[in-house]
Amino acid sequence: MDVMPKWADAILIPILSILISFFLSGLVILYLGMNPFEALKLMVTGALGSTYGWGYTLYYTTNFIFTGLCAAIAFHARLFNIGGEGQATFGGLGVALVCLAVPWPHWTLALPAAMLGGALFGAAWAIIPAWLQAKRGSHIVITTIMFNYIVAALMVFLLVEVLKPEGSMDPATRRFGDGVALPKFSDIFGLFAIEFSDAAPANISFFIAILACYLFWLLVWRTKLGYELRAYGHSESAAAYAGISPTKMIIVAMMISGGLAGMMGINSVMATDRLVLNSVEGAGFIGLAVALMGRSHPVGIFLAALLFGFLYQGGGELALWASIPRELIILIQGLVILFTGALDNLVRMPLEKLFLLLRKPRSEEV
Template sequence: MDKMPKWADVFLVPFINLLLAFFVSGLVVLAVGENPFQAIWIMIKGSLGSTAGLGYTLYYATNYIFTGLAVAVAFHARLFNIGGEGQAAMGGVGVAVVLLAFNWQHWWLALPFAIIGAGSFGAFWAAIPAYLQAKRGSHIVITTIMFNFIAAAVLGYLLNGALKNPNNQNAETVPFGPGAHLPTAHEILAPLGIQFSKSAPLNISFLLALLCAFLVFVLLWRTRLGFAIRAFGQSETAARYAGINAVKITMITMLISGALAGMLSINVVMGEQGRLIKEFVEGAGFVGIAVALMGRSHPFGIVLAAILFGMLTQGGFELLWEMPDLSKEMVLVIQALIILFTGALDNMVRMPLEKLFLRLRKEQS
């Protein structure tokens, strides 16, 4: 018998976690001498109150869906991939190489190849730690985090060398051609008569992210490969008994995971920047861990959690603007508190709640 009804497990626990996080964050805001309710209002209004705000929120959410899915897929095979940051960065290189190689005539021609570039470079970057884990037993947590640093260095090297724009002093590539420009929300919605902010970076990648979430769901719960991945993650000894090849599953899972992380660059590099710059991932790889945790490694949960974290990111920037007393670090503290409560301290709420439900059930019976 399950300890709690499903709705409590999926919705009530994260909701209480969130309330607690807001409460403690409120104390922080209060300590600085600002009004916590006003702060929350600014964050909500800033992230949802206008199409510009919403556009930014969903733009960030797109990134977090990709990295959250990457973490979740690996997590189902009990592989803790915290190298999303590096895999996304390499994905950016892949996108840039593809988009600079040809003079693309139309975005829908360029997009499939950009996806292949982003996915294969991201997958490649995950494949090395996966191989070291599968064949040599080097712990994947250590290797993936190390590979984040290597990826940053490689990206810096390429942007100052082979891929550098010779026309200026910045560490970036030349802008991609106009044929590689992805339609933004404004451009998509305008023909339908909906006025969406022109400045918001939200683009068609958001739909791509939702499609990926659906495909991950199908992969994990409807295919043989997903069955093998989940079985391997639940029990390595049992998988061995069943004849599931550990090396193969580790490799395939990490390739998928890395490819998903790499897809982030479709949104940022192709969709927003229009060129490859140095620190475009901006920590989204790490936020993906919190998103996967909060989304309970389920694609549906991940989409919801990613939108929440998108709101936090966008709302945080608004907060900086509106409340000058709050420093940038303070906003980080608030975001970190929410990650802490929803991710790391999950059991703090879950366990008492489970006990409560058990008692309720006992009284009923």
């Protein structure tokens, strides 16, 4: 039933939904006693007005690209992976363990190993819920939620009891050292004699995230596996009839999903130079909003991640300079998930009617 042209479905509806959520956020800001446009101006200056701001915005963007792709690959197989948060947490542990295992001589060696460690740990945390869904029929949403909490408890245990260096009070690992320090944007742009703030944590993993977007596109739309995943997502029975194993699809999709979430660690954990409690900071959940907003397409995800990176950094600046707490961003995130995800039909139904009205006269002419 293609009532609407493709561009309306892919671009118009998300944009309208986002506008509604921003409008409502604006009303909340107004209620809190601030002019929403002034708030926006403050956010833009804070997040995009300097290379320092950009550095943080793109740092957050990198996290959200990974978690967005994590949610999106699961969406393609019609799985709702709400466990991105836990998988990213466990992946962060993998990255930290790799960084701590060997005194790395140079980041070029450490980075691939850390990527592998993060991806493996992230995938490992996704595989149990996936297996339980595929083999035992346990609802993946519930099991992944449970796994988020289990890993949170596990991390407290590990950081407090096992990984904390002697005599330290913080629940955190020891520092990784200079051998794993990734080149920051100031180093990279410095090569081209472009000034970039070296206080901001954006680093080379931003480009790895972009590469991941491209590989994601290749995988989903240009490989047999991607075709099978999408086929399974559209209709399990049809896919099974065509010889696609549902078990394999669930497990593969979730492993890729968890692996992508785990890769986030190369950005968040390696930039902090040690593993701290709650290193993911809700990025796993923002990934859901990013994937919904970006319609599970890498380009959309990139743009949505950029928007959320901006909101995250801008929201932090807003908390700093105005009396509006950081939680504003959680509210906006909730509204975006609500309107682009659950209340999609609120925008879609009237639009479909509109397009039908526009189309009718032409079909009568024929």
